[in-house]
Amino acid sequence: MNDFCFDITQRLADTKARTGVIHTPHGDIATPAFIAVGTQATVKGVLPHTMTSLGAQAILANAYHLYLQPGSDIVDEAGGLASFMNWNGPTFTDSGGFQVLSLGAGFKKVLAMDTEGLKSDDVIAEGKQRLAHVDDDGVTFISHLDGSKHRFTPEISMRIQHELGADIIFAFDECTTLLNTRSYQEEATDRTQKWALRCLGAHKELTTGRADHPYQALFGVVQGAQYEDLRRKAARDLAQAEADGQRFDGFGIGGALEKENLGRIIGWVTDELPETKPRHLLGISEPDDLFVAIAAGTDTFDCVKPSREARNARLYTYDGFFNITNAANRRNFAPIDSECDCYTCVNYTRAYLHHLFHSKELLAYTLATIHNERFIIRLIDQIRSAIGGGDFEALRVEFLGRYYAKTK
Numbered sequence: 300m301n302d303f304c305f306d307i308t309q310r311l312a313d314t315k316a317r318t319g320v321i322h323t324p325h326g327d328i329a330t331p332a333f334i335a336v337g338t339q340a341t342v343k344g345v346l347p348h349t350m351t352s353l354g355a356q357a358i359l360a361n362a363y364h365l366y367l368q369p370g371s372d373i374v375d376e377a378g379g380l381a382s383f384m385n386w387n388g389p390t391f392t393d394s395g396g397f398q399v400l401s402l403g404a405g406f407k408k409v410l411a412m413d414t415e416g417l418k419s420d421d422v423i424a425e426g427k428q429r430l431a432h433v434d435d436d437g438v439t440f441i442s443h444l445d446g447s448k449h450r451f452t453p454e455i456s457m458r459i460q461h462e463l464g465a466d467i468i469f470a471f472d473e474c475t476t477l478l479n480t481r482s483y484q485e486e487a488t489d490r491t492q493k494w495a496l497r498c499l500g501a502h503k504e505l506t507t508g509r510a511d512h513p514y515q516a517l518f519g520v521v522q523g524a525q526y527e528d529l530r531r532k533a534a535r536d537l538a539q540a541e542a543d544g545q546r547f548d549g550f551g552i553g554g555a556l557e558k559e560n561l562g563r564i565i566g567w568v569t570d571e572l573p574e575t576k577p578r579h580l581l582g583i584s585e586p587d588d589l590f591v592a593i594a595a596g597t598d599t600f601d602c603v604k605p606s607r608e609a610r611n612a613r614l615y616t617y618d619g620f621f622n623i624t625n626a627a628n629r630r631n632f633a634p635i636d637s638e639c640d641c642y643t644c645v646n647y648t649r650a651y652l653h654h655l656f657h658s659k660e661l662l663a664y665t666l667a668t669i670h671n672e673r674f675i676i677r678l679i680d681q682i683r684s685a686i687g688g689g690d691f692e693a694l695r696v697e698f699l700g701r702y703y704a705k706t707k
């Protein structure tokens with residue numbers, strides 16, 4: 300049974316921003332929504348219960364990592380990702396396409412959104428060889444864990460993602476960089492489209508063969524880098540793609556995105572995609588980018604940045620981010636952000652966090668992650684309300700003016 304659907308509840312005039320609800324077998328997601336990243340079936344350092352209490356609606360895990368460790372068959376035996384990690388809500392997995400081509404390849408800055416000053420030799424990290432090889436059938440890559448050799452094809456990615464059992468899964472795509480040549484981008488976009496059709500076919504077969512499992516929605520991934528014609532064609536082709544009656548349930552917008560052209564690129568793609576299906580932007584969480592992407596018609600986002608920054612002691616506030624390990628925080632008995640309603644800000648001081656980080660205490664990572672995740676989730680909640688209330692633009696000007704006051 301197909302328990303997946305998307306309802307648009309409100310639209311904001313003069314933009315493509317909308318609010319809606321994604322219904323999945325494991326629960327609903329009010330959109331726009333930030334999807335917290337739990338790469339290895341855990342948001343590092345934070346209990347699922349705590350993620351729920353800070354407003355997280357869904358968790359995104361990674362097919363590549365879970366395939367290598369513990370193995371997707373083990374997650375399957377555990378009853379799927381949500382059950383395995385004790386997360387009482389919807390889950391996503393990404394296809395592994397980005398990881399096999401980045402971790403495997405030793406890419407250093409592939410998805411750097413600001414290409415200024417980026418040289419081609421920045422793409423391959425120093426001392427690493429290119430460890431992933433793409434051919435028309437799939438990608439052969441070397442595990443970053445133990446150097447063992449593996450192969451992903453569209454069919455293998457679909458099987459792994461069915462075993463992982465997330466509510467929303469992604470088609471296997473070839474993720475390119477802004478530094479690839481135009482002709483390579485054309486070749487890769489063509490290949491991604493062919494893989495998309497193979498994913499639909501394999502997905503249909505797996506869905507039928509595993510009819511006792513909850514329905515999993517499959518999203519096609521739009522590539523095409525910074526080229527308007529490639530992005531539009533990729534979106535159109537995926538919107539029409541069909542295999543044995545199976546079509547995509549939603550769409551991901553992936554690959555290399557230049558920050559300065561983010562809104563334009565998303566706009567090309569959302570022009571071509573059916574309005575009635577949800578769109579997920581892969582790997583974005585900067586506040587200015589979130590406003591731009593939502594106005595251009597994106598419904599959900601995921602990004603490792605809030606939790607990764609937290610573990611590096613960089614904490615968000617309404618007045619921009621700061622480093623809690625700085626000496627100025629040693630005797631500061633105020634919360635991280637006096638306007639934040641998170642568990643950390645309600646109960647702990649900057650001085651205590653400063654102490655925990657300097658002592659390398661594990662609780663530092665937990666408390667900092669709770670705050671950063673809550674900050675981004677709350678921002679998206681505020682944006683969602685503002686779309687409904689018609690004051691999106693006022694929120695955008697006020698929030699960004701304050702957040703970037705010190706840096707811009």
Ligand SMILES: [Zn+2]
Pocket residue numbers: 635636639640641642643644645669670671673
């Ligand atoms: Zn907080």
